[in-house]
Amino acid sequence: MLDNLMLGFQTALTPENLFWCFVGVFVGTVIGVLPGLGSTTGVAVLLPLTLAFEPVTALIMLAGIYYGSQYGGTITSVLISTPGEAASVVTTLDGYQMARRGRAGAALSIAAIGSFVAAIISLLLLILLAPPFAEFALRFGPPEMMAVMVLGLATIISFAGDNRVLGLLMALVGLLIACVGVDTGTGVARYTFDSIYLLSGIPFVEVMIGLFAVGEVLNQIHEGAARPIRAGFRELMITKADIMRSRGAILRGSFLGFAFGVLPGAGSTLASFMAYGIEKNVSKSKDEFGRGAIEGVAAPESANNAAANANFVPTLTLGIPGGATTAVLLGAFLMNGIRPGPLLFDEQPDLVWGLIASFFIGNVILLALNLPLAPVFAQILRVPYGYMYPLILLTSFVGAYSITNSMFSVWVVLVFGIIGYGMKRLDFPMAPLVLGLVLGPLFEKALVQTSALGDGSLAILLDRPIALTVLVLALLQVVAPTIFSRLLRDRRAAAAQESDLTPRR
Amino acid sequence: MKRIIRTTLTATAAVTLLAACGGAGGAEEGGDFSPRGDVTMLVPFAAGGGSDLAGRATAGALEAANGDLNVNVENKDGGSGAVGYAQFLGESGNGQYLLATETALLALPLGGTVDWTYEDFTPIMKIADDFTLMVAPQDAPYETCTDVVDAAKSERIVAGISGATGLDNVVFTLTEQQTGVEFDRVSFESGGELTAALLGDQIDIASLNPGEVIGQLESGDIKALCAYADERYEYDELKDIPTASEQGIDVSFAQFRGVLAPGGIDDAAKDYWVEQMEAAIETDEYTTYVEDNFLQPNTAAGDEFAAYLEDNNTKLQEVLDK
Numbered sequence: 001m002l003d004n005l006m007l008g009f010q011t012a013l014t015p016e017n018l019f020w021c022f023v024g025v026f027v028g029t030v031i032g033v034l035p036g037l038g039s040t041t042g043v044a045v046l047l048p049l050t051l052a053f054e055p056v057t058a059l060i061m062l063a064g065i066y067y068g069s070q071y072g073g074t075i076t077s078v079l080i081s082t083p084g085e086a087a088s089v090v091t092t093l094d095g096y097q098m099a100r101r102g103r104a105g106a107a108l109s110i111a112a113i114g115s116f117v118a119a120i121i122s123l124l125l126l127i128l129l130a131p132p133f134a135e136f137a138l139r140f141g142p143p144e145m146m147a148v149m150v151l152g153l154a155t156i157i158s159f160a161g162d163n164r165v166l167g168l169l170m171a172l173v174g175l176l177i178a179c180v181g182v183d184t185g186t187g188v189a190r191y192t193f194d195s196i197y198l199l200s201g202i203p204f205v206e207v208m209i210g211l212f213a214v215g216e217v218l219n220q221i222h223e224g225a226a227r228p229i230r231a232g233f234r235e236l237m238i239t240k241a242d243i244m245r246s247r248g249a250i251l252r253g254s255f256l257g258f259a260f261g262v263l264p265g266a267g268s269t270l271a272s273f274m275a276y277g278i279e280k281n282v283s284k285s286k287d288e289f290g291r292g293a294i295e296g297v298a299a300p301e302s303a304n305n306a307a308a309n310a311n312f313v314p315t316l317t318l319g320i321p322g323g324a325t326t327a328v329l330l331g332a333f334l335m336n337g338i339r340p341g342p343l344l345f346d347e348q349p350d351l352v353w354g355l356i357a358s359f360f361i362g363n364v365i366l367l368a369l370n371l372p373l374a375p376v377f378a379q380i381l382r383v384p385y386g387y388m389y390p391l392i393l394l395t396s397f398v399g400a401y402s403i404t405n406s407m408f409s410v411w412v413v414l415v416f417g418i419i420g421y422g423m424k425r426l427d428f429p430m431a432p433l434v435l436g437l438v439l440g441p442l443f444e445k446a447l448v449q450t451s452a453l454g455d456g457s458l459a460i461l462l463d464r465p466i467a468l469t470v471l472v473l474a475l476l477q478v479v480a481p482t483i484f485s486r487l488l489r490d491r492r493a494a495a496a497q498e499s500d501l502t503p504r505r
Numbered sequence: 506m507k508r509i510i511r512t513t514l515t516a517t518a519a520v521t522l523l524a525a526c527g528g529a530g531g532a533e534e535g536g537d538f539s540p541r542g543d544v545t546m547l548v549p550f551a552a553g554g555g556s557d558l559a560g561r562a563t564a565g566a567l568e569a570a571n572g573d574l575n576v577n578v579e580n581k582d583g584g585s586g587a588v589g590y591a592q593f594l595g596e597s598g599n600g601q602y603l604l605a606t607e608t609a610l611l612a613l614p615l616g617g618t619v620d621w622t623y624e625d626f627t628p629i630m631k632i633a634d635d636f637t638l639m640v641a642p643q644d645a646p647y648e649t650c651t652d653v654v655d656a657a658k659s660e661r662i663v664a665g666i667s668g669a670t671g672l673d674n675v676v677f678t679l680t681e682q683q684t685g686v687e688f689d690r691v692s693f694e695s696g697g698e699l700t701a702a703l704l705g706d707q708i709d710i711a712s713l714n715p716g717e718v719i720g721q722l723e724s725g726d727i728k729a730l731c732a733y734a735d736e737r738y739e740y741d742e743l744k745d746i747p748t749a750s751e752q753g754i755d756v757s758f759a760q761f762r763g764v765l766a767p768g769g770i771d772d773a774a775k776d777y778w779v780e781q782m783e784a785a786i787e788t789d790e791y792t793t794y795v796e797d798n799f800l801q802p803n804t805a806a807g808d809e810f811a812a813y814l815e816d817n818n819t820k821l822q823e824v825l826d827k
Contacts, residue, residue, distance in 0.1 A: 044552035142702075182618060196588055264697070404582070455661070
């Protein structure tokens with residue numbers, strides 16, 4: 001094990017590989033900052049460029065782009081409420097609120113620290129436990145995945161804010177939007193109105209850019225230009241108290257993210273939503289969530305980074321992609337003449353361990369790059385909004401166009417921008433809608449598969465211990481808060497009664 | 506205004522190119538054709554997938570065969586290929602455009618989601634066939650495809666497929682028509698998902714391209730029961746796998762890979778590209794691609810490719826109309 005890792009570091013630390021690792025991480029961060037360009041697009045777009053490299057160098061650079069862009073997406077989520085990809089949607093909830101309060105620097109710093117800690121934890125788990133984890137993940141067939149999706153949908157309760165019914169309705173709207181497109185099982189086109197662009201459904205990255213970035217700009221314009229945030233350099237720095245407060249959130253987020261990342265297909269988005277939901281439930285200061293709680297940034301950022309690394313567990317041990325980006329990376333393996341599969345570790349030890357060692361190095365570079373830069377990035381908010389709005393709109397539309405090279409994406413952004421503006425005016429929660437939209441297709445697929453496996457009946461769920469356990473957890477998640485608060489109220493009432501009685505004695 | 510700019514640009518490009526090549530390819534006059542400037546190879550699927558590999562390999566082979574050619578690969582994914590094909594439809598008459606095609610060319614129109622057919626494009630060359638293997642988890646109680654068929658007579662066999670118009674669904678349906686048994690289907694979205702489902706014992710059988718499961722075959726986690734091919738593979742890794750017809754199931758169906766030009770191009774352009782592709786399949790780049798992906802180098806140029814498509818389309822229609 002240690003020999004292998006040493007071998008890996010020998011490979012990863014050659015000047016050439018080190019240089020391209022740095023380039024990958026840096027370019028990745030830039031790509032992540034651009035709205036619309038997430039890790040999947042970034043890796044896909046730059047893949048052809050790396051064909052001239054040695055295979056290991058190419059993969060090191062592409063992997064650098066992958067986790068670099070995860071962090072880049074955080075920067076825009078915090079500063080201008082524009083998530084680069086679905087996994088950083090949750091970060092906008094508290095990250096942007098922190099920025100509006102002049103604490104953008106702290107938000108960015110905790111995201112960098114959380115991501116780093118999560119990366120190290122998940123890499124250690126990857127090195128030590130990848131094969132058993134991969135084995136376990138294989139036991140998650142369609143029924144288990146369906147249960148996981150139900151669990152994911154149940155987290156909506158945590159995001160619904162004060163009005164749960166409204167939150168659930170928004171989630172349903174998200175699920176409905178997710179129904180558009182060709183159904184994978186039978187190939188029937190639903191709600192496509194003969195448009196070829198709708199065949200693959202309404203793309204959620206564009207929806208997110210519209211709802212969050214454009215919607216926010218329109219809303220700001222309506223409210224009258226907000227003042228630029230003039231925070232002193234000192235206020236932009238992260239404090240020791242911030243870190244102490246986020247400790248638990250980062251650790252919980254890391255392990256949760258790893259667990260979800262190992263499951264093929266479930267991925268980082270679900271992990272980040274779940275991590276946020278858990279923090280909100282365990283936190284002592286629940287009220288602060290949604291108004292700039294630093295745990296609300298630390299947890300999802302740690303979770304999505306851990307999940308991104310955990311995606312490599314099935315990818316490297318089985319040759320099965322753990323998520324959309326690792327699927328593209330697997331393509332990169334093939335293009336470099338490397339056949340991924342269970343024998344990869346034995347056949348190409350220097351490549352696999354070199355890649356894993358480069359993850360460590362890449363994450364150190366990311367931390368070294370981003371921690372000092374966090375307050376600097378935060379200075380962007382000093383720019384008067386008169387200049388910021390056009391810039392945000394421009395990058396949103398250009399970013400959207402670049403996803404599929406077509407105007408269709410731009411129209412989606414525009415339409416959802418207006419919808420997002422409407423939702424902001426009416427104070428409708430947006431996170432449940434995004435969660436519904438992301439989980440919708442996954443849930444449907446698992447549901448259809450489960451029903452096919454069970455010969456038309458969902459009773460198969462009852463024969464599967466893992467599925468059943470997860471479903472019970474989902475149920476608990478929905479009812480537990482109500483039961484707890486009722487218990488608490490009863491106890492308080494009882495206490496109050498007692499104290500009422502005391503003076504009379 | 507736009508048109509003027511475009512004309513000027515094209516003219517400039519043409520002049521530059523003519524100057525550069527010294528008339529190597531000749532101009533448009535006299536029914537001759539040669540591309541002006543860069544050629545685009547459209548891939549209607551995302552980077553990193555099977556079509557992308559094919560498109561890039563073809564582009565590389567074209568460039569290797571003719572140093573004057575510069576072929577840029579452009580990915581345009583969405584709608585299982587429908588978005589890319591639709592854009593290609595809009596390039597009608599444009600001899601500067603090629604598309605890396607495969608079975609989606611026939612499956613999309615048959616699925617009823619698009620309003621064009623394969624006849625709207627100009628077939629240039631079929632570059633390879635990709636057959637499938639019936640595979641099962643290592644500990645499965647069957648050793649051959651016949652075992653599976655026999656088992657299906659008395660018990661439930663769950664076959665994983667990748668969508669209704671997937672090649673795997675086609676070969677399973679053909680097997681059912683041949684033998685009178687029935688398999689239950691569960692739809693997945695990719696070869697990777699199917700492999701995971703096999704490894705996790707979620708499904709009994711699947712039908713995958715050799716390139717998709719070679720890793721698991723070599724590690725012994727998955728076993729091949731038969732090849733849905735006309736002849737046994739010559740590759741060392743695959744040569745011991747009997748064909749389905751050896752086992753008494755007369756089914757063979759391949760996914761093809763090839764190159765299309767847009768519809769409405771003149772004969773000169775078509776002949777030019779057929780000629781270029783004929784040179785391209787003689788290159789090392791082409792051989793490497795075929796061998797790396799365990800394909801069969803069954804090629805068909807121009808009208809032969811068109812005839813193949815017609816035949817294949819009829820077969821596919823019969824299966825899907827069942």
